[in-house]
Amino acid sequence: MNEKIANKIIVVDPGKNAVKVVVFSNTYELLTHYMFPSKTQIKRTFSDIDGSSDFQFRAEFEGSKYLIGEGVQSSYNFETTKNNIHHQLCVYTAIAKEVHSKNENVYVVVGYPSSDFSNEIQREKYVDLIKSNEKIDIILNGSDKSFNISGFKVFPEGMALVPRLKFPKRKVRVIDIGGQNLNHRLYDEKGNTLESFSLDEAGINHLEEHLRTTLRKNINADMVDIDSINTLEAIESQKIDAISDDMINGYDSVASFIENTVLDFIDNKILNQLSSKNVFLYKRSHLIIFTGGGSIALKKYLEELLPNNSGNLYFSETATWDNCASYLIKDLTQKFKDSKISKIEFANYTKKIIKAFNDLIIDITPSTEENLTEDEELINRKRKTVKQK
Numbered sequence: 001m002n003e004k005i006a007n008k009i010i011v012v013d014p015g016k017n018a019v020k021v022v023v024f025s026n027t028y029e030l031l032t033h034y035m036f037p038s039k040t041q042i043k044r045t046f047s048d049i050d051g052s053s054d055f056q057f058r059a060e061f062e063g064s065k066y067l068i069g070e071g072v073q074s075s076y077n078f079e080t081t082k083n084n085i086h087h088q089l090c091v092y093t094a095i096a097k098e099v100h101s102k103n104e105n106v107y108v109v110v111g112y113p114s115s116d117f118s119n120e121i122q123r124e125k126y127v128d129l130i131k132s133n134e135k136i137d138i139i140l141n142g143s144d145k146s147f148n149i150s151g152f153k154v155f156p157e158g159m160a161l162v163p164r165l166k167f168p169k170r171k172v173r174v175i176d177i178g179g180q181n182l183n184h185r186l187y188d189e190k191g192n193t194l195e196s197f198s199l200d201e202a203g204i205n206h207l208e209e210h211l212r213t214t215l216r217k218n219i220n221a222d223m224v225d226i227d228s229i230n231t232l233e234a235i236e237s238q239k240i241d242a243i244s245d246d247m248i249n250g251y252d253s254v255a256s257f258i259e260n261t262v263l264d265f266i267d268n269k270i271l272n273q274l275s276s277k278n279v280f281l282y283k284r285s286h287l288i289i290f291t292g293g294g295s296i297a298l299k300k301y302l303e304e305l306l307p308n309n310s311g312n313l314y315f316s317e318t319a320t321w322d323n324c325a326s327y328l329i330k331d332l333t334q335k336f337k338d339s340k341i342s343k344i345e346f347a348n349y350t351k352k353i354i355k356a357f358n359d360l361i362i363d364i365t366p367s368t369e370e371n372l373t374e375d376e377e378l379i380n381r382k383r384k385t386v387k388q389k
Contacts, residue, residue: 006107006150009331012094013111013157013323014038014087016076017179017205017293019069021094022324026107028332028349030356032098035320038179039072040086057093060139068093075209076179080200082112083125091130096138096145103135107151109327114183115198117156127154153331156196158183160291161326162357163316164191171286173279176323177294179205182270184279186286197277202269204294207262208232214261218249235262235297262301271305284309291316292323318357325357 006026013020019038023031036055043049043065046058057068066089077086095106110130116122131152138145158176169189176183182202186194208231215226224242234240238255251257271281281288288309290302299315306313316322332353336346 006105008098008104009107009109009328010095010098011109011324011328012091013327014082014090014094015179015293016078016181016203018320019090019094020321020324021097022321022328023098024328024353024356028352028356030352033321033324036069036093037072038086038090039069039074039076040089041067041072041074043067057097058141059089059093059096061089061092061137076205078180078205080180081116081122083122083129088129092136092138093140095136095147095149096140099145099147102146104147105150106147108149109153109155109331111157111323111327112154113181113198114156114158114185114196117154118196123154127152153327153334155327155330156183156185157198157323158185158196158291159326159330160185160289160316160322161329162318162322163289163291163314167287167289167314173281173286173288175281175288175290175295176292177203177270177290177298178292179203179294182294183292184274184277186279199270199273202273204232204297206269207235207265207294207298210265211235211258211261215257218251218257219243219247223247232297234258259301262298263305266298266301266305282306282308284312287312287314289314289316291319293320295319321357328353 008026008031009024009028011022011024016038018035020033020035022033025031034055036057046065046067049056049058049067049071051058051071053070056070059066059068068089077084079086091108091110095108099106108130112123112126116126131149135146135148157178158174160174160176164172164174164187171189172187174183174185174187176185180200180203182199183196184199185196188194211231211234212226212229215229224247229240229242235258238258240254240258243254245253248254248257251260274281282305290299290313295302295315296319303310303313318325332341332346332349335341336343341349
């Protein structure tokens with residue numbers, strides 16, 4: 001099937017905590033971007049569902065009914081793999097939401113965990129799960145949707161291409177903290193990947209569950225509905241409105257309980273697990289870029305645990321969208337390398353992407369042009385071409 005007949009590009013970062021979606025036209029005008037909770041629940045009927053949220057989806061797919069996104073009472077999907085019906089549904093929901101005509105052709109770009117991406121068998125199973133040579137039919141919120149995936153590309157999570165552009169000619173370690181796992185990637189001064197792997201159960205979903213479990217052990221659970229607590233908000237604010245300091249056993253305050261619980265999790269599930277793979281974040285060495293939604297919530301905790309590396313820590317300001325931006329840039333670069341688009345198209349499309357991600361893409365000054373990565377050199381040349389026009 002000819003990729004050029006697709007009328008839009010849908011970039012999906014199907015995380016375990018949230019599904020991030022960025023949609024472009026096939027000429028790279030930004031159409032929309034949004035996210036929804038990475039939750040699915042099989043249902044016998046929708047008769048008890050009266051949702052008004054834009055991001056609660058009632059999906060009917062291959063004879064089964066599913067509730068997806070907001071308002072789903074079930075917990076997050078804790079399977080270590082993304083080769084499952086949950087992620088298929090999340091990706092198809094993101095696509096179907098943007099389909100407005102029958103048998104619409106779409107070009108889809110998605111991400112996959114670093115460790116699984118390097119496993120060709122696992123990666124191909126994921127491709128087979130999502131991509132289909134047949135028309136895909138799904139009923140979304142009562143509307144019949146049908147689409148053809150005319151082009152499909154998969155890239156590894158945790159590339160953090162945009163933040164890395166801020167630090168050319170430097171060896172960089174990228175730590176992408178997601179919902180289920182942590183992706184680690186090490187790049188040399190020229191942008192070559194030296195090593196990559198994923199840590200299962202090191203993501204923010206597991207921290208939230210750990211916080212709930214520990215909380216149950218330290219308060220009278222009959223007094224508080226622990227499942228109703230917004231644990232992510234508690235991690236960031238170190239406060240729980242429903243719990244006063246005198247209700248916590250063994251701690252001076254709620255803030256002290258949250259801080260100690262989070263620090264213990266980071267020590268055990270992140271720093272110690274990384275150390276077991278000879279990655280020592282507490283040792284002063286390479287620049288460390290933290291990205292992924294989990295890095296936002298854990299910023300102050302990581303800074304507290306890594307004082308020796310304080311000058312080498314960079315927390316991406318666009319952490320939530322870094323994967324989507326990286327996938328789109330890598331895909332565009334590959335199209336240029338494969339001669340699917342001309343140099344002029346390459347320059348024009350890059351200009352549009354830069355405008356769309358104007359808070360993600362940085363200017364590269366003449367003093368930092370030397371010794372860029374191959375992708376970075378292409379991006380820089382595109383900028384120069386655009387400026388000349």
